[in-house]
Amino acid sequence: MSEKHVDEATGVETTGHEWDGIKELNNPLPRWWVWTFYATIVWALAYTVAYPAWPLLTTATGGLLGYSSRVEIRNELAAAEAAKGDYVAAVQSKTVEEILSNETLRQFATAAGAAAFKVNCVQCHGSGAQGSAGYPNLNDDEWLWGGDIVQIQQTISHGIRFTADRDTRISEMPVFADMLEAPQIEQAATFVASLGGGEADAAVVEAGRTVFAENCASCHGEDGRGSREVGAPDLTDAIWLYGSSAADIARQIRTPRHGVMPAWSARLGDRTVKELAVYIHSLGGGE
Amino acid sequence: MLQRMEVETLDAKPVNSAKQRQPLYAARKKVFPKRASGSFCRFKWLIMAVTLGIYYLTPWIRWDRGPYAPDQAVLVDIANRRFYFFFIEIWPQEFFFVAGLLVMAGIGLFLITSTVGRAWCGYTCPQTVWVDLFLVVERAVEGERNARIKLDGEPWTKRKIMLRATKHTIWLAIAIATGGAWIFYFADAPTLLVELFKGEAAPAAYMTVAILTSTTYTFGGHMREQVCTYMCPWPRIQAAMLDENSLTVTYNDWRGEPRSRHAKKAAAGGQSVGDCVDCNACVAVCPMGIDIRDGQQLECITCALCIDACNGVMDKLGKERGLISYATLSDYNANMAFATGGGSQPITPALVRDTDGRLSSRIAHFHLGKIFRPRTFVYFGVWSLVGLALLYALLSRDRLEVNVLHDRNPQFVVLADGSIRNGYTVKLLNMIPEPRTIFVTLQGLRGATMTVTGIDQPEDRAFAISVDPDRLKTLKIFVRQPAESVETESQIFKFIVEDKASYEADEYTATFNALEVNK
Numbered sequence: 001m002s003e004k005h006v007d008e009a010t011g012v013e014t015t016g017h018e019w020d021g022i023k024e025l026n027n028p029l030p031r032w033w034v035w036t037f038y039a040t041i042v043w044a045l046a047y048t049v050a051y052p053a054w055p056l057l058t059t060a061t062g063g064l065l066g067y068s069s070r071v072e073i074r075n076e077l078a079a080a081e082a083a084k085g086d087y088v089a090a091v092q093s094k095t096v097e098e099i100l101s102n103e104t105l106r107q108f109a110t111a112a113g114a115a116a117f118k119v120n121c122v123q124c125h126g127s128g129a130q131g132s133a134g135y136p137n138l139n140d141d142e143w144l145w146g147g148d149i150v151q152i153q154q155t156i157s158h159g160i161r162f163t164a165d166r167d168t169r170i171s172e173m174p175v176f177a178d179m180l181e182a183p184q185i186e187q188a189a190t191f192v193a194s195l196g197g198g199e200a201d202a203a204v205v206e207a208g209r210t211v212f213a214e215n216c217a218s219c220h221g222e223d224g225r226g227s228r229e230v231g232a233p234d235l236t237d238a239i240w241l242y243g244s245s246a247a248d249i250a251r252q253i254r255t256p257r258h259g260v261m262p263a264w265s266a267r268l269g270d271r272t273v274k275e276l277a278v279y280i281h282s283l284g285g286g287e
Numbered sequence: 288m289l290q291r292m293e294v295e296t297l298d299a300k301p302v303n304s305a306k307q308r309q310p311l312y313a314a315r316k317k318v319f320p321k322r323a324s325g326s327f328c329r330f331k332w333l334i335m336a337v338t339l340g341i342y343y344l345t346p347w348i349r350w351d352r353g354p355y356a357p358d359q360a361v362l363v364d365i366a367n368r369r370f371y372f373f374f375i376e377i378w379p380q381e382f383f384f385v386a387g388l389l390v391m392a393g394i395g396l397f398l399i400t401s402t403v404g405r406a407w408c409g410y411t412c413p414q415t416v417w418v419d420l421f422l423v424v425e426r427a428v429e430g431e432r433n434a435r436i437k438l439d440g441e442p443w444t445k446r447k448i449m450l451r452a453t454k455h456t457i458w459l460a461i462a463i464a465t466g467g468a469w470i471f472y473f474a475d476a477p478t479l480l481v482e483l484f485k486g487e488a489a490p491a492a493y494m495t496v497a498i499l500t501s502t503t504y505t506f507g508g509h510m511r512e513q514v515c516t517y518m519c520p521w522p523r524i525q526a527a528m529l530d531e532n533s534l535t536v537t538y539n540d541w542r543g544e545p546r547s548r549h550a551k552k553a554a555a556g557g558q559s560v561g562d563c564v565d566c567n568a569c570v571a572v573c574p575m576g577i578d579i580r581d582g583q584q585l586e587c588i589t590c591a592l593c594i595d596a597c598n599g600v601m602d603k604l605g606k607e608r609g610l611i612s613y614a615t616l617s618d619y620n621a622n623m624a625f626a627t628g629g630g631s632q633p634i635t636p637a638l639v640r641d642t643d644g645r646l647s648s649r650i651a652h653f654h655l656g657k658i659f660r661p662r663t664f665v666y667f668g669v670w671s672l673v674g675l676a677l678l679y680a681l682l683s684r685d686r687l688e689v690n691v692l693h694d695r696n697p698q699f700v701v702l703a704d705g706s707i708r709n710g711y712t713v714k715l716l717n718m719i720p721e722p723r724t725i726f727v728t729l730q731g732l733r734g735a736t737m738t739v740t741g742i743d744q745p746e747d748r749a750f751a752i753s754v755d756p757d758r759l760k761t762l763k764i765f766v767r768q769p770a771e772s773v774e775t776e777s778q779i780f781k782f783i784v785e786d787k788a789s790y791e792a793d794e795y796t797a798t799f800n801a802l803e804v805n806k
Contacts, residue, residue, distance in 0.1 A: 030311030103741060128696030139700040139708075237703035238770075282740060284700065284710060284765045 084108070092271045096149045099278055106278060113279025116272050120264065129283055133242060134259050139283045142239040144231045145169050147287040151228075153277040157270075159263035160231075168263055171231035173256040176215065180253075184211045189250035192216075195224045195236045196244065294600055296548055297321070297567040303512050303576030303586055317439065318512055318576035320422060321432040321568075325595025334410045335419055343464075346471035352376075355756035356720030363473050369757070375681065376757075378718060387677040391670055398666040400528035402658045403613075404535045408521060409590035414514050417465070417507035418574060421458055428454040432571060458508045459500070466499030512575045515588055522585045530616075532657045536589045537614040538569075538580040541626035542646065544634045546580075561636045562610050568600050569593035569611055579611055607646050618651040625649060687725065687791040688716040689784040698800045705770040707801040713762045715784060717754040723786050725752050727764070731780035732799055734772035738765050766799060773801045 005014040007023055014023040029037075048054060051063040062068075081088075087108040091099060099105045117129065124135045131137035141147065145155050158167040176185060184207075191208025194200045213222070219232040226234040233241065241259075242252045265273050280286070301307055302316035309315055350360035350373055357364065362371040370377045370385070377384055399406050409415060429435045429450050441447050470492045471479060482488040483496075506514050515522060529535065543563035547553045550560045563580070570578045572592045577584060579593045597611040624630060625647070626639050641647050694710035702708055717723050728749040729735055736746035740763035744750060754760045764782075778799045785792035 028312035031314065032311065034312070106741065126697075128694075130697035130700070137697075137700065139697060139710075140702050142703045234703065238701055238705035239703055282763070284708060285702075 088271065091274055096153050096274050096277050099274060100149055100281065106282075109275045109278035110282050112272075113275035113277070113282075116268065116276050117279055120268065121276070124261075129280065134257060136241060136259075137239070138280050139285055140239055141285040141287070142234060142237055143285070143287070144171075144226075144228065144233055146228045147281075147285055149277055149281045149286065152280055152286070153273060155261070156273050156276050156280075157263060157265035160261040161258055162260060162263045165263035165266075169231055171219075172258060173219070173232075173252075175255055177254040180211065180215065185250050185253050186246075188212050188216065189246045189253055192224065192235050192249050193244070193246040196238060200246070294564055294566045294568075294603055296565065297571045299567040299571035301570050301573070301576060301578035301581070303516060304578055304581055305584060305586070306581075308516075315513065316576075318574065319432045319435045319439075320574040320592075321571040321596075322426060323572040323592040323595045325598055327591035327595050331410060331419065331590065331592075335416050338411055338413075338416050339420070343468050346468070346476040350374075352720050355722070357475060359475055361472060362475070365473060376718070376720070378716075381684065384677060384681065387673055387680075391673050391677075394666055394670040394673065397528055398663060398670060400525060401530065401533055401662055401666060404529060404533050405521075405525055405587075405589040408515065408525075408588035412588075414506060414519070415588060415590065417461075417503060418511050420461060421507045421511075422574070424457045424461070425454055428457070455508070458504055462500040462503035462507070463496065465503040466496040469499050470495050512586070515575065516586050522588075530662065531620075532615050532617055532660060534613045534615055534653065535583050536579060536587060536591055536594060536611065537583070537619055538611050539609065539614065539619065539622065540580065541619070541623045541634055542636065542639050542650075543580070543610050545636075559636050561634065562601070562604075562606050564600070564604065566600055568596040572596040613653065615653060615657060618653060621651045625651075685791070685793055686718040687723075687784065687786055687789075687793050688718065689727075689782055689793045689795045690714040690716070691782055691795040691797050693797055693800075699802065701802075702767065706767050707770065707773055707799075708765055708767045709799050711764045711766065711782075711797060713764050713782060713795075715752060715754050715760045715762065717756065717758055717760070720757045722756045723754050723788070725754050725760075726750070726783075726785050726787060727752055727762070728783040728785070729766065729780060730783050730794070732766070732768060732778055733774070735766050735768040735780070735799070737767070739763070740765075768799065768801070776801055 005016045005023070006012070007014050007025055010025065013026045015026045017024045048061075049063070050065045051067050052060050053063065054061040087105065090102075090105055091109055091112075094102075094105070099109050117125075118127070121129070125131050125138055126135070129138040136142075136144070143151070145151055145160070154167075155169060158165045158169065160169045161171070162168040176188075180188070187204050187208035188211040189208070190200050190204045191212050194205050194208075212220075212224070216224075219230055220226050220235055221232070224235040226232040238244075240248070242248055242257060264276070268276075299321075302309075303318060345361050346359065348360035349358050350371075351358055352371070356376070357371060359371065360373050362369075364371065368379045370382075375384075396407055425435065429438055438447055438450065467483070470483075470488075474488075474492070479488055479492065483492065510518075540561075540563075542561055544561045545559065546563035546565045547558070547560040548565045550564055553560045569580065570593075572595070573579070574590065574592065575586045575588055577586045579587065591613065594611045594613070598608040601608050601610055622639070623634075626634050626636075628635065628638060639647050639650060691714070692712040694712070698709070700708045700710075713727065715725050715727070717725065726749060727739075729737060736748055737750070738744075738746050739750050739752070742750060742752070742762075746767065752760065752762065768778075778801075780797060780799055782795045782797060783792065784794070
């Protein structure tokens with residue numbers, strides 16, 4: 001390889017490699033290419049000194065700049081936390097009513113509540129808070145325990161029939177299958193179904209009215225409008241947790257079903273509960 | 288004719304012409320353009336002054352928009368996503384105006400190129416303007432062409448170091464000023480200037496200045512003609528724009544050839560000589576390092592400095608100007624045919640001159656009529672159409688808009704009294720820099736009323752909403768319709784928004800969903 005090979009046709013030096021008479025010309029690289037190449041080498045060396053690069057046995061070189069992607073994400077998260085720090089502190093310290101009356105805080109809490117809702121509440125109440133049979137729709141204006149912001153906060157904090165929490169809301173409708181005859185239950189159910197304006201046999205309704213007055217009015221009221229004190233639902237409106245037909249109502253009278261909602265304040269903390277309350281209040285039914 | 292002045296023959300080679308150019312792996316041969324003088328040169332100074340003036344001064348023009356908007360005439364406010372151009376303010380969704388202007392610029396370039404050739408390259412391209420500016424500095428510091436060539440070949444004496452340091456310092460100062468001026472388009476210029484010197488400006492500002500400083504310094508000072516020859520796509524694209532009626536800088540060899548450095552002697556010897564005395568003036572002034580006498584070539588940016596140089600020589604020789612001139616290919620071909628007797632003989636100087644020694648009246652010259660041809664009409668037509676469309680869009684655009692998102696989950700809610708409620712996210716866009724009271728009204732949807740979250744007002748069919756200047760306001764609106772009024776599962780109605788002070792209005796056609804129809 002010490003002697004120089006020159007291609008006769010082009011006058012260009014060859015590498016000395018030859019395959020079946022075909023020779024490889026040794027044209028130099030364009031200068032811009034060479035200089036770019038050198039620049040990348042310099043850059044690479046500087047980079048590996050400045051940034052984490054060389055693997056060692058158990059770790060890697062840290063780089064002079066002390067950069068780390070984990071530190072960066074930590075800093076970014078901290079910066080994001082710091083950016084909303086004022087709002088978080090305000091939500092923490094203010095009452096839900098104060099939060100509602102402050103436009104900016106209300107928007108912040110609504111957004112935070114919406115996020116918390118998607119993680120903790122959608123499993124039962126649905127992604128649109130629309131509920132389903134047995135799980136209340138949080139968009140409407142019917143509230144078993146009250147729909148103002150404080151009552152909503154109370155419900156989320158301590159849950160419903162969640163016995164582990166001493167302040168939980170408790171209501172329990174008796175199993176009337178043990179106390180009433182089957183026809184009486186049918187009559188009461190027909191009467192209740194008619195409260196919403198449905199048509200029914202007047203004689204049955206009248207019989208049902210009597211059964212209702214004797215057995216149901218103590219909780220649901222003489223007029224069937226329910227009571228938030230004891231969590232008794234309004235039976236005259238269009239909203240039914242377990243169905244609105246006479247058959248659905250009769251079944252509920254015979255063997256009532258009762259949903260349970262956990263208490264959230266211990267799990268999520270006061271601030272998140274406030275945010276959830278503000279969010280649910282914003283869904284349209286808040287009083 | 289007898290008092291001809293001697294014309295100096297310059298030692299200049301077209302080092303950047305395709306034939307003589309160094310291969311890419313060898314060091315480039317530097318171009319040392321001589322200073323030209325003449326009408327095109329003056330025109331270039333004027334263009335340089337105007338373009339640099341526009342570039343540096345525009346961000347400092349003030350334009351009063353009232354207390355709620357910046358008072359900078361041209362401002363690209365990236366942080367707030369607004370673009371201000373004198374009396375026009377555009378929002379991001381109106382960016383098509385900028386796209387439209389770019390389309391116009393593109394078609395405009397076609398139009399200009401098809402008529403006057405690469406005028407953009409030769410006069411207004413930033414690369415050309417800044418290289419000219421850097422050359423002014425180079426001449427002022429190091430002297431004219433010969434002095435610069437000499438200095439370049441000298442060893443590194445103290446004087447050379449001083450001169451070079453001075454030149455590069457001034458170049459860098461210009462480069463910094465160039466990069467510095469750019470950022471003023473993106474923030475309030477006076478404020479930013481102070482911040483910049485105090486070290487308080489955003490890192491992006493310093494970064495931008497640094498990048499543009501290095502590109503200006505590298506492209507304008509060091510790379511020069513290489514940017515046009517190797518990097519720029521326009522020299523390649525131009526071939527599709529030019530036709531036989533486009534003006535290009537042309538060496539009229541039909542009157543120049545055969546060239547001779549010793550024209551008198553040759554003429555005395557009975558030889559036929561053309562007008563070119565092969566003085567190389569055209570090569571010496573060329574900033575691209577080419578010889579225009581080789582014909583039209585990719586490297587030529589048509590700056591016309593060779594025309595000035597040659598005209599100066601022709602004046603000295605007492606000959607007509609225009610040996611190198613702006614000419615169209617069709618004129619050139621006609622003249623060439625004339626000079627060669629229809630191609631039957633070599634170029635014969637006697638054919639193009641009358642007996643009194645003046646150029647024949649049969650020589651074809653450019654006339655303005657050539658600009659008007661189908662191609663340019665089409666370019667101009669398309670250009671005008673885009674322009675008129677943009678103008679129409681500008682004059683008829685809304686400054687008050689409403690966008691509505693219908694809640695889809697849940698689609699509707701049954702309330703205790705049986706009425707149906709739908710939720711909507713309503714976005715009001717107040718696109719003027721003044722606070723406004725916008726009336727949002729329901730149209731259609733019998734018996735329906737609405738509530739607006741955050742507005743303490745009982746259910747109604749109309750709400751007055753105050754919207755901040757130049758801002759979007761997002762409202763959550765709940766529309767409720769009594770059960771007995773519900774007509775179909777999906778009813779059409781409208782949100783009307785209006786500014787009763789300016790009579791501006793917009794509307795949005797929305798649907799109202801219900802599960803079943805209660806008769």
